[in-house]
Amino acid sequence: MPHPMSARFGRLLIAVAGLALAGPTVAEDSPAVGLPLEEQIQVCAACHGADGNSPQPGTPSLAGQPALTITNQMIYFRERLRQNDLMTPMARGLSDAEIQALAAWYADQPLETPDEEPDAELMGKGQELANQHRCASCHRADFSGHEQMPRLAHQREDYLEQAMLAYREHTRGGPDTTMIEVMREISDDEIQALAHYLAHWEE
Amino acid sequence: MLTLPSSRPTLSHLALAISAAGLLTLPLLATSASAEEQQPAWAQGRSAELAESPLAPHATPLTVTAPDDIPIDDLRMPDGFNAEIWAHGMSGARMMALGDEGTVFVGTRGIGRVYAVTDNGDERQHVIVAEGLTQPNGVAFKDGSLYVAAINRILRYDDIETALANGEVPEPEELTEAFGLPDDQHHGWKFLAFGPDDRLYIPVGAPCNGCEVDPDTHASIHSFAADGSDMRVEAHGVRNSVGFDFHPETGELWFTDNNQDWVGEHGPNDELNRLSESGANFGFPYCHGLGVIDPALGDASSCDGVDLPAATFDPHSAPLGMRFYTGEMFPEEYRNAIFIARRGSWNRSLSAGYDVQVAKIAENGERAGLSPFMVGFLDASENTFSGRPVDVLQMPDGALLVSDEQNGAIYRISYTTPDYVE
Structure with a gap:
């Protein structure tokens, strides 16, 4: 099947279906869509840290997560199955392959251990x-x-x-x-x- | 002892023998109430002895499988049959319904989408009709309208094939309140089909692995007028049916049913049932399979008045979508037989299912004999699988479509008479 054509057709219908099912939310693509992997990682790095070790309170580290964990959660955000005002706009429009490549990269990054002594x-x-x-x-x-x-x-x-x-x-x-x-x-x-x-x- | 046709006669006879002798002493319900409440839904009924069991449902991919990686070459069928990839790229593809203009509508669970697949004669394209729904498993088509059943919603898309031809999706009619169905997550995903009486049939699974239920609201198959009015309970005691069809000659409802987990690896069997009379009782939660009395809730009379299966499958093998075959393409022996997709087991150490079975109905019209039809996704020597059939659909030319939830693909099975057949 001619992939680019069917993708465009699909996008149009997603937008229409989105209007019908979820009110006035129009699906806009993530700023990361279509970028090379290293530039996509920079988009994520703003909150999740350059190497996936999050410096930001309330934001999870992605380093060392199983790839399927990240893939599934990104798809839940993309499909609006997991409601999150920050992450859904970041995930919209990313292809399965883009998400899987990001997930594989983060899964390979070492997760740092916390500095402070445990209680x-x-x-x-x-x-x-x-x-x-x-x-x-x-x-x-x-x-x-x-x-x-x-x-x-x-x-x-x-x-x-x-x-x-x-x-x-x-x-x-x-x-x-x-x-x-x-x-x-x-x-x-x-x-x-x-x-x-x-x-x-x-x- | 009853001798019923079965794909695994030794196993079903064993289950009968055990229950008849009253020796079904299985570890069950040894956990405390609070621990029970704090377990994931799929672990309900798991005994304390099995707390460290590695058995758990296999995660369904939310992503698509690239066409070159789809395991079409694994498939084996009887001589003369051939399988090809008919459509791909629909992650989580499950139940299928055929539109009047040839559109195949496809429901899903986790990914929350409904797809429409169209065929221009050379190739198939798909579009996403709906997204963000909670497990929209059920799809049915009637008089130009697509009906979609999610766990918590019933939607109707009118004149959908006309709209799709114009690159649009119509705004759905919300029928949720009219149908007034329960919205439990556990076994709450629904199958949908119209009967020969033009009524819409919808199962409501038990909201548990095994528990007592209100027989008028759960573990039942309901029918409605197409607008959601005039509800009838057609069958009681049905734990979780995710597939049915109507006999092309008698009009009787035949349905699959998935039996309880954690009772035993080798029992109770999953079921193919025939509804002989509206309102019949199929046993859950007291009587399972071919007369296995529930060790926790049942007693000696639990199987009295229960309609036993027309055929049984390997325990936990998950028979789901099924359709009677009425086409001309396949040989005569398949006419009015039932093709049944088995998604495959998780609650047993040695996997079973992951195939399409064919049920040929006995002359008395009451029982059926099963045999494998499309196999190869299960590698028994490695105990691994490469695909999970969920539904089948007969096309106007007599070919059979099979949906594969694992790979987000639909296969087309066709038949050509082999050279050696005169």
Whole structure:
């Protein structure tokens, strides 16, 4: 099938369907669409750090994430299946292949370990909670993640906390409801301990 | 002992023998209520002994497979049949419906899209009709309109093929309130098909792996007038049907049903059922497969009055979309047989399914015998798979389309009489 032509046709219909289904939102392409990979990475770097280690509170590090984790979340943003006012405009119009190339690059970047000393009490409580909730059964024993399940070890603590709260409060949507079930009825203190433990995880 | 036709007679007989002897002592429901609540939906019913089990649903790719990487060469069929890639690039392609002008509409789950595939005679093109929906699995076509069923919405796109020909998509009519269906995520993705009575048939799965349900709202197949009025419950005790069709001569509803996870790797069997009478009961959650009494919720009388399957499949093999074959292209033996796509298992160590089966109906019209029709996606020696068939669709020329959710592709199976046949 003649690819460029069908892509243009598809784009037109997406815009029309978007109008019909989602109100006045007109789909505009991400500034990263069509750029070479190294320039796309610079677009992401503004928030996620030049090497995928995020310097920005509330913004996740992408370095060392499984490629499928990044791919799936980017597609959820692109398809407006995960509501996020910052990321959906960044993902609109990116092709599957562009997203997969970005994901593969970030998966290969080393994730830095946090500088500060962990709090022993929070670490103990967090470990107990991680066992109790069987986090390792999906996220792996070293919390390095696997396929669509993200790496948790050494992720930014503030981001982990924010993500778990959003799952509990049902404000983080998306087709995969697994974490909403897991986070049901968990307390703020427990989330804080889990986030601290995972951010500072040591073998 | 009953002897029913089955693709795996030894397994189904084993399940019968076990249940008849009352020896079905499987670890079940040993977890505490709170731990149960905090598990992912797919892990409901997993016993404490199996807490470290590596079994979990296989993630469905949200991306497309490049045409050169689509595993078409893996496929094997009986002599004379040939499979080709008919369309590709529709990530997550699942249920299919045929428009009057030949458009094939395709539903999805995770990617949230509905596609329209058109054929100009030489090649196929596709466009995205809808996006951002919550698992719009069900598609049906009637009187120029496309009906779409997402988990939480029913939409109707009028005169859609006319609009598509002009490069447009019509604004959908929102029928969600008129149908008033539950919007549970768990088993909430819906199949759609119009019956010979012009009513729209919609299953509502159990909102759980195994649990007691309100028999009038869940684990049932409903029918409606096309505008969502006049609801009837056609079948009860159906855990999660994601495919059905109507017998070309009797008009009877035949449907697939996916049975419970975590009860056992080798049971209960998945089902092909025949609805002989509106309102019949198919057993869930008390009686599974060929009369397996639920170890937690059932008792000795649980299978009394239950309609048993017309045929059974390997446990957990996930028979989904199915269609009766009425075309002229395939040999006579396939007339009024049912082609059934099996998406393939996750809740057993040795995988099963990932193929298309054919069910040939017995002379009494009540039972069916299964045999493999399109195989090769499952590599049994490596316990790996390369594709996941979800639906089948007969085309006007008698060819059979098969959708592959894993690769975002649709295959066309055609038949040419082999040279050696006179």
